[in-house]
Amino acid sequence: MSHDNALTLLLDMLRSEREPCLWIADEHVAGIQKIPVNPVVEVISNRFDVADALSKQGWNSHFSDLDFNHIDDGSLSAVYFRLAKEKALVNHVINQAARILKTGGQLFISGEKQQGIKTYTKKAEQCLAGKAEIKKHANHYLASISRGQLPVTLLDDQSYPLLRSSLQYEGIDIFSKPGQFGWxxxxxxxxLLAQQFAAIQINNPGTILDLGCGYGLLSLAAHRQWPAAEITATDNNAAALISCQQNFNQQDISGDVIADNCAAAITKRHDLVLCNPPFHQGFAVENDLTEQFIATAFRLCNPAGCALFVVNAFIPLERIAKKYFKQQQLLGNDGRFKLFKLFN
Ligand SMILES: C[S@@+](CC[C@H](N)C(=O)[O-])C[C@H]1O[C@@H](n2cnc3c(N)ncnc32)[C@H](O)[C@@H]1O
Structure with missing residues (x-):
């Protein structure tokens, strides 16, 4: 993963923290090798891989959908947060910081200008009823916002924690929530990929793996097409896993929803692997992610089975897939997305 300078600003400060405080660690931390442990810092991450890697290094780290309920009101002296992409998520973090910080405690946020750091700093200043300072370091910024004495003014977080029936697919009500891809x-x-299911030449799969399942759109469509199949869905994002589990329950889908980093702990092979792989990590485009997902699909696909992938047209899937699968068939290309069947 590329080095994130805005995150480095926070890490430098976290190292010298001496009072109980909270660090909200998200995908910007993914791939960082070793971060010196500071025992006064509690870490919350909505990414399984990040929470897991930090726990293994010795950090007091939890995986959750940014659930701060166990932290008492007015109990912390500092909260650290590298800005994330989604507005509802950022507003949720700022609202929660306003609740858990002591009077005079500080919210530290870092990010770049085009990522909205100045706007969020102003909004946080209003929310925390405090005073903000912002400093520029090359092309990124570090802001500190103090918690004032007056009551907080909550920002619109779109009821971040709530699961809701937020979209429909082929007449099915789908549950999802903010904090995940295209919720x-x-x-x-x-x-496009789901629409191909009926036409694809494959034997009825007994087992299906939905790799990077999100709220489970591909699983839901696969369940319609192959109702007897056992489906395993896996993702590393907490909001996605909560939503997907709810959709499995709602549609009575037989199978498991598993928190994992690109299915690293899954060993069982499946007749069919479905995947719309991520290519962003935070604000950056990461080409290695495509390869990681193709390699995993290859590892977890039965020798006589296949994997169905959809990717943005600019992703060189053909070249990468060749390293793993013997055969590939282009199922469609509408100029924006390419669909592939990969098999051996
Ligand atoms: C392009 S979205 C597709 C989501 C869903 N399959 C759909 O079709 O709507 C990619 C998914 O991969 C997940 N993801 C990203 N990095 C991951 C990782 N290292 N391990 C597992 N899942 C990951 C994201 O959280 C996201 O849900």
């Missing part, structure tokens, strides 16, 4: 509109690429 309130079905991904066009995934819909």
């Amino acid at each position: 309130n509109k079905p991904d066009k690429g995934s819909v």
Whole structure:
């Protein structure tokens, strides 16, 4: 993963913290080798891989959908947060910081100008009823916002923690929530892939793996097409896993929803692997992610089975897939998305 300078600003400060405080660690931390442990810092991450890697290094780290309920009101002296992409998530963190910080405690946020650092700093200043300072370091910024004495003014976090019936696919009500990829509109690429299911020449799969399942759109479509199949869905994002589990329950899908980093702990092979792989990590585009997902699909696909992938047209899937699968068939290309069947 590329080095994130805005995160480094926070890490430098976290190292010298001496009072109980909270660090909200998200995908910007993914791939960082070793971060010196500071025992006064509690870490919360909505990414399984990040929470797991930090725990293994010795950090007091929890995986949750940014659930701060166990932290008492007015109990912390500092909260550290590298800005994330989604507005509802950022507003949720700022609202929660306003609740858990002591009067005079500080919220530290870092990020770049085009990522909205100045706007969020102003909004946090209003929310925390405090005073903000912002400093520029090359092209990134570090802001500190103090918690004032007056009551907080909550920002619109779109009721971040709430699961809701937020979209429909082929007449099915789908549950999802903020904090995950495309939570309130079905991904066009995934819909294109799902529409191919009926036409694809494959034997009825007994087992299906939905790799990077999100709220489970591909699983839901696969369940319609192959109702007897056992489906395993896996993702590393907490909001996605909560939503997907709810959709499995709601549609009575037989199978498991598993928190994991690109299915690293899964060993069972499946007749069919479905995947719309991620290519962003935070604000950056990460080409290695595509390869990681193709390699995993290859590892977890039965020798006589196949994997169905959808990717953005600019992703060189053909070249990468060649390293793993013997055969590939282009099932469609609408100029924006390419669909592939990969097999041996
Ligand atoms: C393009 S979205 C597709 C989501 C869903 N399959 C759909 O079609 O709507 C990619 C998914 O991969 C997940 N993801 C990203 N990095 C991951 C990782 N290292 N391990 C597991 N899942 C990951 C994201 O959380 C996201 O849900």
